[in-house]
Amino acid sequence: MLHLRISVLAVLCGWVVTVSADEPRLRDRIDESVASAWQREKLTPAAPATDSEFLRRVSLDLVGTIPTHDEAVAFLDDVSPGKRDALIERLLADPRHAQHRADLWDLILFGRNPPGYDTDKRDGFQSWLCEQFANNVPYDVLARTILKAEGNSAEQGAPLFFVQYRNQPEDCNEAITQTFLGIQLQCARCHDHPFEPWTQQDFFGMAAFLARLEVVQVGKKDELTMWAIGEKSTGDVLFTGPAAKQTPGKKGEPVKPKFLHGEPLVEPALPDGFKEVKFENNKPPPAPQFSRKDQLAEWITKPDNPYFARAITNRIWSQFFGRGLVHPVDNMSPSKTPTHPELLDELTKQLIAHQFDLRWLTRELVSSRAYQLSSNGATGEPMPNWFEHARSRPLSAEELVASWRVATGFDVVDAAKEKKDEKKPNSKSRFKPLQWEYVIRFFGQPNNGTGDFQGGLQEHLYLNNGQLGSLLVNGQGSLIDAIAKSDASPEERIDRLFLSLLTRRATDAEKQRFTEYLAADKNQDRLRDAIWVLMTCGEFRFNH
Amino acid sequence: MPPTCSRSEHLSRRALFKGTLATAAGGVVMNFGGLTSSAALAEEVKREKKHCILLWMNGGISQFETFDMKVGRPTGGVFRPISTNVPGTQVCELMPKMAQQMDKIAVIRSMRTSEVDHPGGIYLMHTGYRPSANVRFPEVGAIVAKYHGSEGSDLPNFVKVSTQGDAGAGFLGPKYLPFGVGSRGELPTFSASPHDPAHELRRHELRSFLEDEYVRTRKSDLVRMHRESYEAARRLNKAREVFKIDAEWEQHRELYGDSAFGRRCLLARKLVESGVPFIEVGQSSYDSHADNFAWHKGLAPPMEHAWAGLLVDLQQRGLLEKTLVVWAGEIGRTPKINNRAGRDHYVRSWTTALAGCGIKGGVVYGESDADGVEVKDKPVTEGDFFATIYHALSLDPKAENLAGVRPVPLAPFGSKVVSDLFG
Numbered sequence: 001m002l003h004l005r006i007s008v009l010a011v012l013c014g015w016v017v018t019v020s021a022d023e024p025r026l027r028d029r030i031d032e033s034v035a036s037a038w039q040r041e042k043l044t045p046a047a048p049a050t051d052s053e054f055l056r057r058v059s060l061d062l063v064g065t066i067p068t069h070d071e072a073v074a075f076l077d078d079v080s081p082g083k084r085d086a087l088i089e090r091l092l093a094d095p096r097h098a099q100h101r102a103d104l105w106d107l108i109l110f111g112r113n114p115p116g117y118d119t120d121k122r123d124g125f126q127s128w129l130c131e132q133f134a135n136n137v138p139y140d141v142l143a144r145t146i147l148k149a150e151g152n153s154a155e156q157g158a159p160l161f162f163v164q165y166r167n168q169p170e171d172c173n174e175a176i177t178q179t180f181l182g183i184q185l186q187c188a189r190c191h192d193h194p195f196e197p198w199t200q201q202d203f204f205g206m207a208a209f210l211a212r213l214e215v216v217q218v219g220k221k222d223e224l225t226m227w228a229i230g231e232k233s234t235g236d237v238l239f240t241g242p243a244a245k246q247t248p249g250k251k252g253e254p255v256k257p258k259f260l261h262g263e264p265l266v267e268p269a270l271p272d273g274f275k276e277v278k279f280e281n282n283k284p285p286p287a288p289q290f291s292r293k294d295q296l297a298e299w300i301t302k303p304d305n306p307y308f309a310r311a312i313t314n315r316i317w318s319q320f321f322g323r324g325l326v327h328p329v330d331n332m333s334p335s336k337t338p339t340h341p342e343l344l345d346e347l348t349k350q351l352i353a354h355q356f357d358l359r360w361l362t363r364e365l366v367s368s369r370a371y372q373l374s375s376n377g378a379t380g381e382p383m384p385n386w387f388e389h390a391r392s393r394p395l396s397a398e399e400l401v402a403s404w405r406v407a408t409g410f411d412v413v414d415a416a417k418e419k420k421d422e423k424k425p426n427s428k429s430r431f432k433p434l435q436w437e438y439v440i441r442f443f444g445q446p447n448n449g450t451g452d453f454q455g456g457l458q459e460h461l462y463l464n465n466g467q468l469g470s471l472l473v474n475g476q477g478s479l480i481d482a483i484a485k486s487d488a489s490p491e492e493r494i495d496r497l498f499l500s501l502l503t504r505r506a507t508d509a510e511k512q513r514f515t516e517y518l519a520a521d522k523n524q525d526r527l528r529d530a531i532w533v534l535m536t537c538g539e540f541r542f543n544h
Numbered sequence: 545m546p547p548t549c550s551r552s553e554h555l556s557r558r559a560l561f562k563g564t565l566a567t568a569a570g571g572v573v574m575n576f577g578g579l580t581s582s583a584a585l586a587e588e589v590k591r592e593k594k595h596c597i598l599l600w601m602n603g604g605i606s607q608f609e610t611f612d613m614k615v616g617r618p619t620g621g622v623f624r625p626i627s628t629n630v631p632g633t634q635v636c637e638l639m640p641k642m643a644q645q646m647d648k649i650a651v652i653r654s655m656r657t658s659e660v661d662h663p664g665g666i667y668l669m670h671t672g673y674r675p676s677a678n679v680r681f682p683e684v685g686a687i688v689a690k691y692h693g694s695e696g697s698d699l700p701n702f703v704k705v706s707t708q709g710d711a712g713a714g715f716l717g718p719k720y721l722p723f724g725v726g727s728r729g730e731l732p733t734f735s736a737s738p739h740d741p742a743h744e745l746r747r748h749e750l751r752s753f754l755e756d757e758y759v760r761t762r763k764s765d766l767v768r769m770h771r772e773s774y775e776a777a778r779r780l781n782k783a784r785e786v787f788k789i790d791a792e793w794e795q796h797r798e799l800y801g802d803s804a805f806g807r808r809c810l811l812a813r814k815l816v817e818s819g820v821p822f823i824e825v826g827q828s829s830y831d832s833h834a835d836n837f838a839w840h841k842g843l844a845p846p847m848e849h850a851w852a853g854l855l856v857d858l859q860q861r862g863l864l865e866k867t868l869v870v871w872a873g874e875i876g877r878t879p880k881i882n883n884r885a886g887r888d889h890y891v892r893s894w895t896t897a898l899a900g901c902g903i904k905g906g907v908v909y910g911e912s913d914a915d916g917v918e919v920k921d922k923p924v925t926e927g928d929f930f931a932t933i934y935h936a937l938s939l940d941p942k943a944e945n946l947a948g949v950r951p952v953p954l955a956p957f958g959s960k961v962v963s964d965l966f967g
Contacts, residue, residue, distance in 0.1 A: 331678065380763035392766050438733075453766050454712065456721035457700065460777030461734040469738075513753050517746075529747040536774075537754050538767030 026350050026364040033343040034370045034387045046374040046389035051076050052504035053374060053390075053544070054084060058366055059503075060395065060543040061320060062091040064100035065402035069482075069500040076505075088366055092359055098134035101358075103398050104319070105129055108179060109146070109161055112444045115171070116164035123427055124224055128157025139312055139356040140301040143180055147297035152218050152226035152284075162213060162229045169210040169237055170203075177206065177260070180300055182311030182332040185260075190243035196333045197261070204239045205258030209265070209296035211237045212288065216279045230285025231293055234276050257292055259299050261306075265292065303352045307332070313348045314338075316358060320365045322383035322391025339385060375544040382453070392544040394453045397443040399543075401431050404471050404535060407501045412477030433470040438462060455541075463536040471535075472528050483527060490515040501534035594866045594901060594937045595816045596688050598824040599809075599851060600707050601873035603831030604665070606887055607895035608877065609636050609840040611651045612912055619879035619915045622837050630906040638844040641801075641852035647906045648855050648864070649899040650965045654910025654919040655876065657891045657926045662831070665874030665891070670709040672930035672955050679947045682714035684933060685822040687954055689720045691939055692821035698783035699820050700776060705729055705808045707826030715947040718769050722824070723780075727804060729811040731787050735780065748778065786818050787811070799857060801849030809850040813857050816867055830873060834884035855899055868901035868936045872929075879916040893919045896929060901936040904967040927959030935961040 038045055049057065055075050059067045067075070075087060091097060106126055110119060132142050145158045153160035165172035174186045185206065188198040212232040219226045238252030257265040268290050279285045300308055311332060318324040325338040325347075338344045347361070354360050365371055370387050377389025384391065395403065405411040414432065428436040442462045446452045474480050479500050483493050491506075494514045498506040506514065518526050534540060606621075613636055614620040625634035628646035635643050642649075659668040659675075668674055671681040682690075685702040693701030700723035702713075713720040725731055737744050755771055758764075789811055800806030805827045812823040827847050832839040851871065858864040876894020877887035893912040899905065910922040924932075931941035934954050941955035 375764070376762045378763075380765040380768065382764070382766050392764060394766065453769060454718050454721065455770060455773060456713075456718045457723065457773045457777040457780065458732065460774045461732065461780075464774075464777060464781075465734040465737050507757065510754070510757060513750070517750050525743070529743075529750060533747060533751040533754055537751060537758070538764070538770045539754075539758050541770055542764070542766050544764065544766075 026347070026361075027368040029346055030343065030365070030368040031370055033340050033346075037340060037386050038388055041386050043386055043388045044378065046377040048369070049372050049374045049390060050504075054372055055087070056503040057375075057390065057543055058088065058091060060399055060403070061366065062088070062100065062362070063094050063096035064103065064396075064399045065096065065406050066501075066503055068406055069479075069496060072499045072503045084372070085367065088363060092363060095134065098130050100398075101133040102126055102129040103396070105133075107396075108315075110164070112440060114164050115168075116166055118225055118227065119160065119164050121224055122160060124154040124221075125157040125160040126427060136357065136359045139358050140303070140308070141356075143308075144297050144301045147176070147180070147300060148294055149229040152228045154221040154224040154226040159227060159229045163215050163227045165210075165213075166215040169207045169213070172210045172213070173203065173207040176210075176296075176300070178330045180311065181260070181305075181307035182314060182326075182330055183260075183307060184331050184333065192242075196335055200239065200242065201255070201258075202260055204237050204255040205264075206260055206296075207237045208255050208257040209292045211235055212292060214279055214285070216283075216285045217281050218284055219282055228284055229293075230279045231288040231291055232276060233270060233274065233289040257295070259296075262299070265295055267292075309348045309352050309356070310344065312356070312358075313351050313361070314344060316361055317344075317347065317365065320362070320371055321387055322393060323385065323387075327383075390544065392542045394446070394455065394542055395443075397439050398430070400443055400541075401434060401439055403540075404434075404468070407479065407535065408471045408473070408531065409478035409480075409482070409500075410471045410473055413473045413475040416476070434467050438466065442466075453542075460536075468532060468535060469528070472531060479531065480524070480527060484524070490519065493518075497530060497534060501531070502539055592938050594692055594821070594868065595863070596684070596692075596822050596868045596870065596901075596933070596937060597809075597812045597816065597854070598685070598822075599847075599854075599869065599871045600709075600824055600826040601830050601847070601871070602666075602708050602826050602828045603662070604873040604875035604877060604889060605830040605844070606832065606836060606840055606877040607653070607893075607912075608879070608887070608916060609638060609837070609844060611635055611895045611897065611908075612653045612916060614879070614914070614916050617915050619881065619917075621881065623840075633906070633908055636844070638840060639848040642848040645852045645855050648859070649869075649871075649897050649905055650903050650907040650909060651895060651897045652909045652924050652929070652962070652965075653895050653912055654921060654923050655891075655894045655896050655926075655929065656919050656923045657875070657894075657929075660875060660889045660891045662874060662889075665889075666709050667711055668926050669872055669874045671711050671714070672926055672959075679950065679952065680714040681711060681947075681952070682716040682720065682945075683709055683711045683722070684930065685722055685824055686713040686716050686720035687934075687939070688822040688937060690716055692937065693720075694819065696775075696779070697819060698779040699786060699815065699818055700780065701820065702822045703815055703820055704824045705811060705826065706804075707824045708828075709824070715952070716945065719772055725787065725811075727808070729787060729789060729808055731784060735784060737781050744781075783818070786814060789814060796853070796857070800853035801846050803846035803850060805846055806850035806853065809854040810857075813854060813861075813863070816858070816863055817861065832877065832886050833882070833888055834886040836877065836881070836885060836887045838885075858900065864900040866901060868903065868933065869899040870896070870933060871898070872896040893917065898932070898936070898965065902966050903936060904965055907965060909962060909964055924962060925959065927956040928962055931955035931959040932962045932965060936966070 052072075055072060056066055059065060075083065106122060106129060110122065114120065146161050149159040149162050150156065151159060153163060162172065165175065170189055174184075174189070177183050177185050185198055185203050187193045188200050188203040192199045212235045214230040214232065216228045216230045217225060218228045236254035236256070239255045240250055240252035259265070270289055274289070277286060299305060303309060311329070314324045314326055314332060315329045318327070318329045325340050325344040326332040326336050351361055371390065373390045375390035375392050377384060382392040410433065431439050442459045445454060472480060479497070483496060486493055486496070488496070491511045494506045494511045497514070498504055498510065514530055517530060520526065608614060608619065608621050609623060613623070613625045613634065615625055624637045626637045626640065626643055628635055628643040630646040633646055635646065657665070657668060659665040664675055670683040672684065673681040685704070689701035702720060702722045704722045704724045706727035712722060739747070755767075758767060789807070792814065793807055793810060796810050797806070800810050805825070808825045812825050815823050827843065830839065830843060855864065855869065858867055858869070876890045878890040881887060893916055910924060911920045912918065913920045934941045939954060941959055941961065942953050944951040944953050946952070
C-alpha cells in the first residue's frame with residue numbers, strides 16, 4: 001500500500017519511477033560537474049537568471065514562443081517558491097512543446113533545402129513527428145520507426161526520410177551515421193580517414209545496408225504523393241578502391257554489409273530459383289526475403305550501440321546549453337574528448353536507464369542551476385565552453401514569427417477571424433501575415449539551435465522595410481488596442497509594451513524615453529514605431 | 545579570451561610587423577589600439593587601399609576555347625586561333641576584344657586543382673580550401689572585405705552580382721558576409737525605406753537608445769553583431785543611388801558590349817570607384833558536357849567584350865593599378881571531346897587569368913602538354929593561385945585568422961606566390 005502511494009505520488013510529480021530515492025537527481029549531477037570544471041578553469045559563473053530571463057528563455061526553448069503579457073505578469077508576481085518547476089511542467093505538457101520539438105527535428109532530418117524529389121512537401125511527416133513528441137514516444141522507438149520506414153510518407157509519415165536519398169546509398173549512409181550516430185564518415189567515402197579510425201571498407205560496409213532500397217510511388221492522399229520505401233532481395237554496393245586511384249570503366253567489387261566496427265551481417269541464403277521482383281507504381285512494395293535495412297535500424301537503436309545514446313544525449317544537451325559536450329554534435333569522432341567526459345557518460349547512462357525518455361532528460365536539463373544562470377557573463381561569448389553563463393542563440397524563423405504574433409496580439413485577432421473563415425490551416429499559415437518564403441529566406445539559417453549566428457544586413461532590410469507592419473493590427477485583443485484604450489498611466493503603458501515584447505518591465509530610463517516619444521504627438525504612428533523598435537532590437541532577436 | 549577582441553579578429557603578429565598587411569581603418573584599429581592607429585600606418589592604409597573584381601565563369605569555362613588552344617591536335621576543337629597585341633601569343637577567335645588587351649593580363653595555363661565537381665570546386669575557388677566538416681573557410685571576398693574594407697562605409701564591403709558560392713564569411717563572421725544584388729545589378733527586395741527621412745531618423749534614434757541601454761549592462765557578441773548589420777543596412781539606404789546605372793549604361797554600352805554581363809561589369813567598376821573593395825560578377829552556364837562549342841560560341845563573346853571594356857575603363861580612370869581583376873571558374877574542361885561534342889570536368893590542367901594591381905601584362909605563365917592533358921611546366925595549385933591574389937592585394941598569404949582556436953592562414957599552408965607574374 002505504502003509502495004503504491006509512493007509511485008502514485010511519483011507519477012503525479014511527473015517523475016519516472018525507475019530511479020531509486022537515494023540516487024542524486026541528474027540535475028544535481030549536472031551542477032556538480034560544471035561547477036568542478038569552473039573551479040579547475042578558475043572561472044566565476046554568472047549570477048542566476050532573473051525570473052524574466054528564465055521565463056523568456058524556457059518558454060522559447062520548450063514551446064517556441066515568448067510568453068504573453070498576462071503570462072509574464074502572472075509569473076513575475078507569483079511568490080510561491082516552486083514556481084519555476086511548476087512552469088517547466090506546464091510547458092512540457094503544452095501541445096506547443098510537441099510542435100516545437102517536431103519543428104526542430106524536421107530541420108535536423110531535412111534541413112531547409114532537402115535533397116530528393118518532393119521532399120519539400122512534408123505535412124505528413126511533420127504531423128507524424130508532432131504526434132510522436134505529443135505522446136513522448138521514446139527516442140529509440142522514434143529513430144527505429146524512421147529507419148524502418150514502414151507504410152507511406154503521407155499517411156504514416158516516417159518513410160519520407162529515405163525519399164531524400166533515392167538510389168543514393170552512400171549519401172544515405174552519411175546522413176544516417178551523422179544524424180543518429182553523431183559521426184561523420186564522408187571522408188572515408190573516397191579514402192581511409194587520415195586520423196580517425198574510419199576506413200573505406202567501414203563506409204561501404206555500412207552503405208551496403210542501404211543498397212537495395214527503392215522509392216516507390218504508391219498513390220495520392222489529398223495533395224500529397226504517397227511514397228513507400230521498397231527493399232529488393234538482391235543487389236550490392238560496389239567498391240572500387242581509393243578515389244585517387246580510380247580509372248574510367250573500372251568495375252568495383254561488391255561489399256557485404258558490416259556494422260560499423262562491429263560484426264559482418266549474417267544473411268540467410270536466397271531460396272533456390274529466387275526471382276527478383278520489380279516494384280510497380282501504386283502498389284505497396286512487397287517485403288524482401290530478408291531486410292538489411294531493418295537489421296541496420298535494430299543495430300543503430302540498441303541501447304548498447306556505442307554511438308547512438310551518446311549522440312542523442314549530446315545533441316539534446318546542446319539544444320539547451322549551446323555547445324555540445326562534444327562539439328559540433330554531429331562530429332563526435334573518437335579522437336575528440338568531451339569537455340566534461342564523466343558528465344556525458346552519466347547523462348548517457350541515465351537516458352538509457354530511462355528508456356530514452358527525452359521529456360525526462362529535458363526536464364532535468366532545464367531544471368539545473370547551470371541552465372538557469374544568467375547569460376550575462378564575463379565575456380559576450382554566445383556558446384561558452386564551460387557553461388559558466390547561459391548560452392545565447394538566434395530565434396529560429398518559426399520562433400520569431402510565433403513570438404511576433406504573440407507579442408502584437410495578431411494571434412488573438414486572427415483566431416477570432418479564422419473561426420468565421422473555417423479555412424484549413426497548413427504548415428505555411430503559421431507564418432501569417434508574413435510570407436513564408438521571405439521569412440525563411442531572411443531567418444531560415446542557422447537552424448541548428450545554436451549561437452552560430454550569420455545574420456547579415458539582408459535580414460535588417462526585411463526588418464526595417466519589410467512586412468512587419470502587417471502584424472500591427474488594431475482589433476480586439478491586439479497590443480495596439482490594449483495600449484490605446486488603456487486608462488493606465490503612461491509609465492504603466494510602457495511596462496505593458498516591454499512585458500509584451502521583452503518579458504520584462506521597463507527601466508526608469510526606458511519609461512522616460514518611451515513616454516516622451518509617445519507623448520510627442522497623438523499619432524498612432526509613434527506607438528507603431530515603439531513596437532517596431534521592440535520587435536527588431538537585439539534583445540528580441542536572441543534567446544538569452 | 546580578452547574581452548576587447550572577438551576571436552575572429554586576431555591578425556598574425558608577424559604579418560603586422562612585416563608591414564605587408566594593408567589594413568582598413570576600422571576593425572583592426574579597434575583591436576590593436578595604439579599600434580595601428582598611429583598616423584604613419586593610417587597614411588599607409590590610405591595609400592595601399594586596393595580592390596578586387598572576380599569575374600566568375602560559373603560551370604567551368606574551357607581553356608581550349610579561350611587561352612590554351614591545341615591547334616591541329618585531336619583535343620583542339622573547332623575554333624581557330626587569332627593573334628593578339630602581344631607578339632607570339634595567340635588566343636581563341638571567340639575573343640577578339642581581349643586579344644587587343646593581352647598586354648594587360650597574365651594568363652596561367654598551368655592550373656592544377658583538387659576539386660573536380662561543381663560544389664567542391666566552387667567552394668575551393670572561392671576560399672582556396674577544400675570543403676571541411678570542421679572549419680568554415682571564408683571566401684576571398686570576405687577576407688578582402690576584412691582587410692581592405694572600411695568600417696562604417698555606406699556601401700557593403702563585399703558585393704556579389706549574379707554569382708555563385710555560398711561559403712560566405714565563414715568563420716570571419718557576419719560582418720563580412722557578401723551582399724548579393726540581382727542579375728541586372730538591381731538591389732534586393734526591401735532595400736528602400738517606406739518612411740520619410742524624418743520618420744526613419746526618429747524611430748532609429750529610439751531604437752539606438754534601447755540598444756545602448758542594453759549593452760550598457762550586458763555583454764553579448766550576438767547583439768553586437770546584430771547591431772553592426774543593422775547599421776550597415778541603414779547606411780546602405782543612403783547609398784542606393786550607386787546601384788542606379790541606367791544613364792551611365794547608355795554611355796558605356798558600346799565599350800562593355802550590350803549584354804547583361806557587360807552591365808554587371810560596369811556596376812563593378814562603379815562600385816570600385818565608390819570604394820567597395822571586393823566585387824564578384826558572375827556569368828553562367830559553362831558546364832558544357834554536350835555541345836561545348838555552341839555553348840562557348842554563345843557565352844564567350846559577350847563575356848570577353850565586357851572584360852575588355854572593364855580593363856580599358858579601369859585603366860582610363862587610373863583604377864587598374866590598384867584593382868586586381870581575376871578571371872576564373874571552378875574547374876577546367878577535359879581535353880577529350882566526348883560523344884556529345886561536349887567537354888567534361890577537368891582539373892589536372894586548366895587556365896585562369898589575372899590583371900591589374902601590379903600584375904605584369906602580356907605574360908603567359910606555365911604550360912600544358914601538347915594535348916592539354918597534363919601540366920608540362922610550373923604547375924599552379926589553388927593555394928598558389930590564392931597566395932598570388934593576396935600578394936597582389938598587399939596581404940601576406942601567411943597572415944592568420946582564428947577559426948575557434950585554430951589559426952588558419954589566408955592561403956593554405958605551403959602555398960607559393962607566383963612571383964613571375966609581378967613586374
